[in-house]
Each structure stands twice: as C-alpha cells, then as structure tokens.
Amino acid sequence: xxxxxxxxxxxxxxxxxxxxxxxxxxxxxxxxxxxxxxxxxxxxxxxxxxxxxxxxxxxxxxxxxxxxxxxxxxxxxxxxxxxxxxxxxxxxxxxxxxxxxxxxxxxxxxxxxxxxxxxxxxxxxxxxxxxxxxxxxxxxxxxxxxxxxxxxxxxxxxxxxxxxxxxxxxxxxxxxxxxxxxxxxxxxxxxxxxxxxxxxxxxxxxxxxxxxxxxxxxxxxxxxxxxxxxxxxxxxxxxxxxxxxxxxxxxxxxxxxxxxxxxxxxxxxxxxxxxxxxxxxxxxxxxxxxxxxxxxxxxxxxxxxxxxxxxxxxxxxxxxxxxxxxxxxxxxxxxxxx
Amino acid sequence: xxxxxxxxxxxxxxxxxxxxxxxxxxxxxxxxxxxxxxxxxxxxxxxxxxxxxxxxxxxxxxxxxxxxxxxxxxxxxxxxxxxxxxxxxxxxxxxxxxxxxxxxxxxxxxxxxxxxxxxxxxxxxxxxxxxxxxxxxxxxxxxxxxxxxxxxxxxxxxxxxxxxxxxxxxxxxxxxxxxxxxxxxxxxxxxxxxxxxxxxxxxxxxxxxxxxxxxxxxxxx
Numbered sequence: 001x002x003x004x005x006x007x008x009x010x011x012x013x014x015x016x017x018x019x020x021x022x023x024x025x026x027x028x029x030x031x032x033x034x035x036x037x038x039x040x041x042x043x044x045x046x047x048x049x050x051x052x053x054x055x056x057x058x059x060x061x062x063x064x065x066x067x068x069x070x071x072x073x074x075x076x077x078x079x080x081x082x083x084x085x086x087x088x089x090x091x092x093x094x095x096x097x098x099x100x101x102x103x104x105x106x107x108x109x110x111x112x113x114x115x116x117x118x119x120x121x122x123x124x125x126x127x128x129x130x131x132x133x134x135x136x137x138x139x140x141x142x143x144x145x146x147x148x149x150x151x152x153x154x155x156x157x158x159x160x161x162x163x164x165x166x167x168x169x170x171x172x173x174x175x176x177x178x179x180x181x182x183x184x185x186x187x188x189x190x191x192x193x194x195x196x197x198x199x200x201x202x203x204x205x206x207x208x209x210x211x212x213x214x215x216x217x218x219x220x221x222x223x224x225x226x227x228x229x230x231x232x233x234x235x236x237x238x239x240x241x242x243x244x245x246x247x248x249x250x251x252x253x254x255x256x257x258x259x260x261x262x263x264x265x266x267x268x269x270x271x272x273x274x275x276x277x278x279x280x281x282x283x284x285x286x287x288x289x290x291x292x293x294x295x296x297x298x299x300x301x302x303x304x305x306x307x308x309x310x311x312x313x314x315x316x317x318x319x320x321x322x323x324x325x326x327x328x329x330x331x332x333x334x335x336x337x338x
Numbered sequence: 339x340x341x342x343x344x345x346x347x348x349x350x351x352x353x354x355x356x357x358x359x360x361x362x363x364x365x366x367x368x369x370x371x372x373x374x375x376x377x378x379x380x381x382x383x384x385x386x387x388x389x390x391x392x393x394x395x396x397x398x399x400x401x402x403x404x405x406x407x408x409x410x411x412x413x414x415x416x417x418x419x420x421x422x423x424x425x426x427x428x429x430x431x432x433x434x435x436x437x438x439x440x441x442x443x444x445x446x447x448x449x450x451x452x453x454x455x456x457x458x459x460x461x462x463x464x465x466x467x468x469x470x471x472x473x474x475x476x477x478x479x480x481x482x483x484x485x486x487x488x489x490x491x492x493x494x495x496x497x498x499x500x501x502x503x504x505x506x507x508x509x510x511x512x513x514x515x516x517x518x519x520x521x522x523x524x525x526x527x528x529x530x531x532x533x534x535x536x537x538x539x540x541x542x543x544x545x546x547x548x549x550x551x552x553x554x555x556x557x558x559x
Contacts (some may be wrong), residue, residue, distance in 0.1 A: 023530055075354075172383075194383060194385045194386070196386075196389060199386065199389075199390060202469075202490075203469060203490055203502075204455075234382075234383055235386065238381060238382045238383075238386060241381045241382075242379070242381075242382075245379075246357060246359055249356075249357040258438070270381075271381040271382075274380050274381040284527060289498075
C-alpha cells in the first residue's frame with residue numbers, strides 16, 4: 001500500500017509595505033496567496049511605524065483567509081515560515097511576532113527566510129529556470145547573483161540606491177503615488193525626445209543616485225515630464241542590462257531570471273531579453289503576480305529550507321533588517337541547479 | 339613586418355570578440371596594427387549607445403596615454419576615431435601572459451610576474467587602477483610586457499579599487515595556473531612591493547583578502 005504525504009507550509013511576508021500570507025505544498029503548488037498593501041499619501045514614502053500598524057491590523061484576518069482559501073486546517077501545517085529580513089524593523093517585527101505565536105501555539109517548526117532569497121526561489125519556481133543568473137530588482141535590491149558553493153553570490157549590484165528607489169524617489173518629488181514604476185512606464189509612452197542623463201556602470205556595478213539628481217534637475221529646468229521619465233527609464237535599464245551582460249559573459253550561465261517588484265517593467269524585460277539572446281541564454285521572468293512582495297515567496301522558500309533541515313527556535317528568531325542574501329546558506333541547491 | 343613590392347594589402351582579420359568590442363588585425367600605413375572597435379548594442383537606443391561608445395573610446399585612449407606617462411608599457415596609439423568608436427594601435431606580436439606562462443620555464447614565469455608587479459605598482463602609485471586586471475590583459479613580446487584593455491581603467495587612489503585589481507589578478511592566476519599559482523603570485527607581489535613599499539604591499543594584500551572574504555568575485559564553475 002502506498003501513502004502520499006503532502007507537506008503544507010504557511011509563509012508570512014512583512015518586510016516593507018506588504019503584509020502577505022500564503023500556503024504552499026512541498027510539490028510547489030501555491031494553494032493561497034493573500035496580501036494587503038499599506039499605501040502612503042502621494043508625495044510621501046513608507047512611514048515604518050504606520051506600515052507596522054497597518055500590518056498589525058490586517059495580520060489576523062489574512063492568516064485565517066490564507067488557511068481558508070487553501071482549504072486546510074491550521075493543525076495540518078508542517079511549519080510556519082517568516083521573512084526575518086532584510087527590511088524595515090517595525091514591519092519585520094509584526095510578521096515575526098505572528099509567526100512565533102503560530103509556531104508556539106501549533107507546536108510546529110519555525111522557519112527563517114531571507115526575503116531576497118524568496119524573490120529568487122519564487123522566480124525559479126514560477127518561471128521554470130534551473131541554474132540562472134539572477135537579476136533581482138525591487139525597492140530594496142538591485143543585484144545580479146549566481147549560485148556557487150552553497151551560497152548565492154552577488155556579482156554586481158547598485159553602489160547606492162536601487163532601481164525601485166530611483167523610480168519611487170523620483171515619483172515622490174512629483175507627487176505620484178508609490179510604487180511608481182507602472183505610472184512612470186505609462187508616461188514614457190508619450191515621450192518625444194531623449195534627454196542625455198548620467199550613465200554610470202562600474203564593472204558589474206551600477207550607480208543611480210546621480211541619475212536621480214540629474215532627472216529631477218531636468219524636470220526643474222522645464223523639460224517635459226514624459227521625456228524625463230522616458231530618458232531616466234532608458235538610461236537606468238540600459239545600465240543594468242550592460243552590467244548583466246558583463247556578468248553573463250563572465251559566468252557563462254545559460255539562463256537569466258528577472259525577479260522582484262521591478263521585474264514587471266516592460267522596457268527592462270525587453271533589454272534583458274536582448275542581452276540573453278546575444279549570449280545564447282534563455283530568458284525568464286517571474287510570473288507577474290509574484291513579482292511584488294508576497295507571502296508565497298516566503299512560504300515556498302520556507303518549504304525548501306524546511307525540507308533541507310533549516311529551522312529556528314522562538315528565542316533565536318530575531319528580525320535581521322540588514323540580512324544580506326549572500327550570507328544565507330542554501331543547503332537545498334547545488335552548483336548545477338536544484 | 340616588412341612587405342615586398344607587389345604584395346597585397348592584408349585583409350582585416352577578426353582576432354578576438356569580447357562582450358563590448360571586436361579586435362581586428364589589419365594593416366595601417368604598411369604595418370600590421372590592431373583595431374579595437376566597440377560594437378553597437380541593440381538593447382540601448384542609438385542616441386545613448388553612440389554617446390557611450392564615443393565616450394569610452396576617448397576614455398580608453400586617454401587612460402593608455404596617462405599610464406604611459408607612469409612608465410607602463412602599452413601599445414602605441416596610432417589613431418582614434420570616437421565617431422566610429424575605433425582605436426587603432428600598435429600590433430604587439432606576442433601571446434597573452436596567460437598563454438605564455440604555460441610554456442616557459444619556472445624562472446621565466448617568476449621573472450615575468452615580477453615585471454608585471456612592477457608595472458601594476460607604478461600604475462597604482464600613480465593613482466590609476468586597471469579595473470579588469472587579468473593575465474589575459476597582458477601581452478608579452480619576447481619577454482617585454484604590455485598592458486592592454488583600459489576600458490574599465492580609472493583614476494583612483496582608493497585601497498578598495500586597487501585591492502580589486504590584485505584580487506582579479508590573483509583569481510586569474512589561480513584558475514588557469516593552479517599548479518604554480520603561489521609561486522607566480524608571490525613573484526608578482528615581490529615586484530609590486532618593490533615599487534609601492536613593504537608597508538603598502540602588506541596593506542594591499544590584506545585588503546585583497548578582505549574583499550575576497552565577501553565572496554563576491556568567485557571563480558567560474
């Protein structure tokens with residue numbers, strides 16, 4: 001007689017503006033994925049304490065919603081995973097508190113997950129890549145990574161602000177609501193003129209702070225908003241594409257995976273597709289609904305970690321606001337994919 | 339290379355294709371020369387792409403000129419055309435240091451790497467970093483070394499930037515000349531230290547290890 005045992009893992013995401021909860025199985029099925037996003041007034045950014053208050057208010061409801069949509073009882077869960085970082089301290093603490101409580105009450109393992117690794121794993125799961133060069137673009141990251149020797153290694157990254165920051169900080173100055181990427185991309189459609197802006201690539205690294213300053217200066221000098229948006233997007237995405245090309249030539253990887261909140265940007269996608277083509281690499285993008293922060297990325301990474309024996313205890317599960325992705329040991333991968 | 343009357347002019351021959359540029363061997367006023375041409379990238383709009391290639395061509399030529407003033411041997415530049423993002427330079431008739439290290443005796447390996455140390459030491463003392471410092475970017479013409487590929491070169495006195503030069507070089511030596519890596523790197527450091535001094539040499543070695551610890555510049559599988 002054969003028994004099929006299915007493992008269920010609940011994951012909690014609360015690193016920044018999104019509180020998300022999801023239940024996944026060990027076969028990679030996402031049974032539920034619910035979220036609620038804190039929005040700040042146009043012209044302002046995330047206020048960490050207010051975001052944390054938002055998370056506290058929606059947490060209980062989202063946890064029960066995630067369970068009911070997945071049609072399983074809490075007692076069926078094999079473990080609870082939580083993003084302990086990197087992110088905003090007050091926000092992280094809400095997710096960590098909820099996860100610790102669930103783990104303690106249900107007597108199930110608590111699994112620590114790095115949020116950035118979550119973007120990578122949900123990307124490989126939904127896009128179907130095996131051993132890709134990662135291009136992680138979000139509000140918190142702009143990084144190019146490849147797997148080697150038990151860790152994701154950063155090959156190139158931003159030396160200052162991230163691509164998501166660039167768009168959000170620009171948008172904040174002109175009173176657009178954040179996250180601003182989609183708004184900016186819409187505006188670029190109406191551009192008629194390319195304005196030269198600083199293009200800074202240093203080896204495999206990029207730097208966006210000068211581009212932000214120059215873009216805002218162009219706007220103040222009377223250039224059309226549409227043209228500034230277009231030029232800023234064109235320059236910022238081309239810079240990243242070049243850094244990716246260098247990393248691709250160096251590592252010789254045959255897959256490229258674009259993941260994270262800014263992965264939805266069409267201009268960036270088309271540039272990276274071209275770079276991949278030039279180097280005979282297959283190009284993948286994370287499935288659209290999992291590009292922004294979500295509970296599924298934490299639940300799925302938690303499941304992988306849990307199966308590889310990664311668990312923590314309640315007194316050890318402290319938040320790590322500056323947790324770097326290359327510091328995370330990845331026992332569930334080897335140098336040639338999973 | 340001399341040519342007898344009536345001999346046909348050499349056809350340009352593609353000798354290397356990098357991520358950014360193509361390298362051709364061709365004839366320039368009767369002598370063999372190298373043409374480095376930066377190729378257009380379809381992922382950048384033409385206005386941006388043209389400007390970048392123009393800028394980098396001038397920048398590279400400028401860096402070559404600057405390091406030459408510091409006593410670093412580089413191929414002589416014969417012609418620069420930013421509009422077509424082309425540099426034409428002296429043809430150095432010899433293998434890369436990477437290739438040469440395979441086939442010369444141990445004492446010659448040490449001697450070459452020590453000279454390379456002196457050259458990079460002069461660059462760093464003069465406030466210039468290479469940015470892509472591998473033994474594939476050093477040519478050897480009968481034992482005389484030439485530095486090439488200054489596309490990522492820059493003015494910098496930062497220990498971090500110099501440390502990256504050392505680390506990339508160390509990695510390149512390790513990955514291709516595993517068996518005698520320690521010998522050649524030590525010989526390199528001897529030459530380097532003879533220019534920058536014991537104290538600075540030690541400091542840079544330390545910096546190199548520190549950067550390596552971050553685990554970023556890992557070897558290709």
